[in-house]
Amino acid sequence: MKILLLEDNILFAESLIENLNHFGHHVDWTVSVGDAQKIFDRGGFDLVISDLHLKVINDDKGSGLDLIDYVRKRDQHVGLVATTGLGLVQKESVLQHGVDLFYYKPINSKEFIRDIA
Numbered sequence: 001m002k003i004l005l006l007e008d009n010i011l012f013a014e015s016l017i018e019n020l021n022h023f024g025h026h027v028d029w030t031v032s033v034g035d036a037q038k039i040f041d042r043g044g045f046d047l048v049i050s051d052l053h054l055k056v057i058n059d060d061k062g063s064g065l066d067l068i069d070y071v072r073k074r075d076q077h078v079g080l081v082a083t084t085g086l087g088l089v090q091k092e093s094v095l096q097h098g099v100d101l102f103y104y105k106p107i108n109s110k111e112f113i114r115d116i117a
Helices: 010-022 033-041 064-074 091-095 109-116
Strands: 001-008 026-030 048-051 079-084 099-105
Touching: 001 010, 010 099, 026 033, 026 064, 033 048, 033 064, 048 064, 048 109, 064 079, 091 099, 099 109
Parallel strands: 001 026, 001 048, 048 079, 079 099
Antiparallel strands: none
């Protein structure tokens, strides 16, 4: 599976990528919404994993939800996964954006791999 990962936590991203690669998935990773949109536009993604709350990097003020909306408008079939480390986020409001799966961090890797299969 070809996966686009938008995540600003380097340690979390590296761990997730290692697990996904172990199961044969290819991951393109970025920390910027703008870069993620450009990478997504190259095409061929089966799944997009987006952290909802990102640090501002290089004046890129977009949120993970901005990427989710961008992807869903362009492709109704790609899988969308939202993640957050903030317990205040309401799962139901995120799912209304067309997200298929939603996780609060920390994520159980075994369950995550099973759920995206």
